[in-house]
Amino acid sequence: MFHQLRVLFRQIMNDGSDDGAVDTPALHLAIASLLCEVANADHSRDPNEETAKVHLLMKLLETDDLQARALLHEAQIQSEQSVSVYEFTSKLRSLSAEDRYRLIEAMWQVAFADGILDPLEEAVIRQVAELIYVDHATFIKAKLSAQAGASE
Numbered sequence: 001m002f003h004q005l006r007v008l009f010r011q012i013m014n015d016g017s018d019d020g021a022v023d024t025p026a027l028h029l030a031i032a033s034l035l036c037e038v039a040n041a042d043h044s045r046d047p048n049e050e051t052a053k054v055h056l057l058m059k060l061l062e063t064d065d066l067q068a069r070a071l072l073h074e075a076q077i078q079s080e081q082s083v084s085v086y087e088f089t090s091k092l093r094s095l096s097a098e099d100r101y102r103l104i105e106a107m108w109q110v111a112f113a114d115g116i117l118d119p120l121e122e123a124v125i126r127q128v129a130e131l132i133y134v135d136h137a138t139f140i141k142a143k144l145s146a147q148a149g150a151s152e
Helices: 003-014 024-041 047-061 065-081 097-112 119-131 136-150
Strands: none
Touching: 024 047, 024 065, 024 097, 024 119, 047 065, 047 097, 097 119, 097 136, 119 136
16 A cells, blocks of 8 residues: 555665755654654544554554654654654655655544544644645545544
8 A cells, every 4th residue: 555655765765866855764754753743733642543653654664563663752752842844744745646645644544543533633634734735635535534444
């Protein structure tokens, strides 16, 4: 499902040019940080959201549990120190439309993981969607897909 995202990460990692391409670790950290931003939006820590973040990172980045947890630890620190999501989203605009959709869908999955969609979580996802050029119809499609998965 996330094959193209993985291919893009590898392409960026192997690109030796100085044209502003972001390296893979920075992309991974940006993705993990955005998942943390959603989980932190409602100002409560929920074990289901924490589990969802680990599972989604393992799936998105094809990594193991230990690596996902280490990345999330670093991302949580970055998220707490950031003043906006822009520093994370600016690194992700070069993703394909499909990969940007998958990221937004993953953010929705984190938001739905605790069974309660907080308006602040939705606001974070909406802001990220706008900053990475995901149109409203795609934003809603990702929400409905994640919501359907959460109710199963």
